[in-house]
Amino acid sequence: MQVYVGQIETGLGLVYYAASPRGAVAITVPGQPRHALDDILRRRGLRADCPDPGVTHAFEMEQQLEEYFAGERSEFTFPLDLEGTSFQLRVWQAMRGIPYGETRSYGDIAKAVGVPGGARAVGQANNQNPLPLVVPCHRVCAHDGSLGGFAGGLDCKRALLDLEQRGLG
Numbered sequence: 001m002q003v004y005v006g007q008i009e010t011g012l013g014l015v016y017y018a019a020s021p022r023g024a025v026a027i028t029v030p031g032q033p034r035h036a037l038d039d040i041l042r043r044r045g046l047r048a049d050c051p052d053p054g055v056t057h058a059f060e061m062e063q064q065l066e067e068y069f070a071g072e073r074s075e076f077t078f079p080l081d082l083e084g085t086s087f088q089l090r091v092w093q094a095m096r097g098i099p100y101g102e103t104r105s106y107g108d109i110a111k112a113v114g115v116p117g118g119a120r121a122v123g124q125a126n127n128q129n130p131l132p133l134v135v136p137c138h139r140v141c142a143h144d145g146s147l148g149g150f151a152g153g154l155d156c157k158r159a160l161l162d163l164e165q166r167g168l169g
Contacts, residue, residue, distance in 0.1 A: 002050040003041060004058045007034075010069040012159050015133075017065065018048060019058040023079030026130045027065070029138070029152035029160070036151070040130045044083060068133065071166060074100035076134045084128065087113070091125035098139040101164040105143045119143070127151070133160075 003018045003025050012030035016037040019025060026040040041048055060078040067073035084092065094112040098104050106126070110118035126137045132151060138160040142148040150157035 001046055003046045003048055004050040005037065005041075005048040006058050006062055008062055008065055008069075010065075012069070012156060015065060015069075017058070017061050018046070019061055020046070020081045021057075022081040023057050024061055024076075024131055024134060025081045027061075027133055029132050029150070029156055031156055032152050065133070069163070071163065074164075080131065080134065082131060082135075084125075084130075087115075087121065088125040088128060090114075091122050092129060092131075092135045095126070095129075095135050095137060095140060098136055101161075101167060103139050103141045103161070106140055106148070107143050109140060123148070139164075 001020055003020045005016060005018045007014050007016045010030050015030055016028045016032070016034050017024065017026065018037055018041060025044070025046060026037050028036050038048065057078050064073055064076050064078055068076070082089070082092065090113040091109060094109050106119035106122045109122045110116060115121060126140055129135050129137045132138065138150060138157045140148065147154050147157050
């Protein structure tokens with residue numbers, strides 16, 4: 001299947017995104033290289049060569065991402081074209097329930113998906129999240145309140161949390 005790939009400039013760096021006719025397929029966090037997006041597409045057997053973004057949800061994604069980085073949007077409403085294991089999908093759904101500007105621990109998410117003691121497995125599902133920001137893995141921290149890991153690095157994670165904690169402007 002073909003997907004459209006676009007990019008936006010944010011105050012934190014470039015963000016790449018991919019959309020299929022069904023919805024958002026992948027988004028990078030600011031500063032992640034384009035090949036991070038291409039890796040996700042390759043794993044799903046998708047081609048980044050859709051010439052017409054009008055046939056996808058790309059415009060909606062771009063607008064909502066720009067609003068998020070401008071501090072004008074707290075949730076995303078565009079459709080998702082999300083694939084993963086049953087466990088990953090449950091974890092990602094639980095992460096989508098973390099309110100804007102708040103954090104939860106890996107253990108909290110493990111309990112929410114019915115796997116107490118599964119914090120490490122939640123971390124692995126988090127690591128495979130193709131839609132960070134939309135499935136807000138930056139809102140998941142270690143049980144002691146430390147940031148834990150993040151694909152875009154800890155500076156990016158802190159910047160995203162700071163953006164949200166300032167609230168909508």
